[in-house]
Structures are given as structure tokens and as C-alpha cells.
Amino acid sequence: MADLFCDVKEILGFKYRYFISSKGLIFSMASGKLRQLNPSMRDKNRNQYLFVRLELEGELKGVNIHRLVAENFIGPKPSDEHVINHKDGNKQNNDASNLEWTTIAGNTQHAYRTGLAGGRKHGSYKGPVCAENEEGFGYVFFDSKQAIEAGFNPNSIRDAVVKPCKKLFGFYFSRINNTGQIHKGVQS
Structure with missing residues (x-):
């Protein structure tokens, strides 16, 4: 002491x-x-x-x-x-x-x-996000930077992934798991 x-x-x-x-x-x-x-x-x-x-x-x-x-x-x-x-x-x-x-x-x-921030190398990274419209056209985002470059707000995408029935700018968002399967939510 x-x-x-x-x-x-x-x-x-x-x-x-x-x-x-x-x-x-x-x-x-x-x-x-x-x-x-x-x-x-x-x-x-x-x-x-x-x-x-x-x-x-x-x-x-x-x-x-x-x-x-x-x-x-x-x-x-x-x-x-x-x-x-x-x-x-x-x-x-x-x-x-x-x-x-x-x-x-x-x-x-x-x-x-040091690996504290997000991105693909970060331990909390949950996988890429798929954005798909009703015609089947879409994007795949591996990180926030790609989403921003495509004109999307990463926070809005996160909200749309959490609430899968939420449509954002004409797209439904879902997470792609490590086997390549898309986890879609209920879309209304």
C-alpha cells in the first residue's frame, strides 16, 4: 500500500x-x-x-x-x-x-x-451481408466500407439485418453464414 x-x-x-x-x-x-x-x-x-x-x-x-x-x-x-x-x-x-x-x-x-476494430479479421465479425431486391438483383457487402461505397448506411443495414422483414431502399438484407448460405428473415 x-x-x-x-x-x-x-x-x-x-x-x-x-x-x-x-x-x-x-x-x-x-x-x-x-x-x-x-x-x-x-x-x-x-x-x-x-x-x-x-x-x-x-x-x-x-x-x-x-x-x-x-x-x-x-x-x-x-x-x-x-x-x-x-x-x-x-x-x-x-x-x-x-x-x-x-x-x-x-x-x-x-x-x-491490434484487431480491436471490426472487419473480417475481427473476432466479432458475423459474415458478409446480402442485399437483394424483389427482382433478385443485389449486392454482397463484406464490410462497412463497401456498403458506404454503394450508398448505404451501415447502421441502417445492421438494423435491417436484425429485423429481416424491414425493407431498406427497396432491398431486403440478410447475413451470409460461413458455409455460404443466406439466412433470410420473414419478408412481408
């Missing part, structure tokens, strides 16, 4: 009420005693960033822990175009040694390079 306190700093802007360690642990002195705060997850299905609620001028404010660590141990945000990158891809590893400032483009490149 002693070496933990060597890496603890006051969180600026909170009047000596909150402290942060370089490991991403948050401590409060609000009650007069030092206690560790338990982080929460913003959206368990989506971004998985840990955050804490800190009181500022009578209001609770949700703050991402990785941002607090970066600002207090790495340095201020270099520009508005910069974001925080988790080097190991684990959004819950908020150790200062795992964080770095990068551009949005750099963060995206890192995600693809």
Missing part, C-alpha cells in the same frame, strides 16, 4: 476532495476520511469505460477514469483532435502506463492494427 501512495495525486478542480492513483484508483476525502470509490461502467454493452461520480459545487458529475489518469499522469490534452488510447485495448485497464494521447485517426489505426 505504501508504494501506491507514491503514485497518488490530487484531482485538480475538486478542492482537495478527490485523489487518483496512477493505477486508476479514485479516493475521496469528502467525509473527512480517505476511502476508495467504486467505479461504474457507463454502458455495459457499448463502450465499457469505467467512470466515477464526483461532486463539484453541489452537483454530481460523471467522469471517465481514463481521462482523469491521462490528465493527471500523462499531461494535458495536446489539442481538441486528441483522444486517449488504451495501448492494450482493454478499456478497463486505466493504468497510466497503458494510456497515451493520440489523434482519432491514430486511435482507429491502432484498433485495426
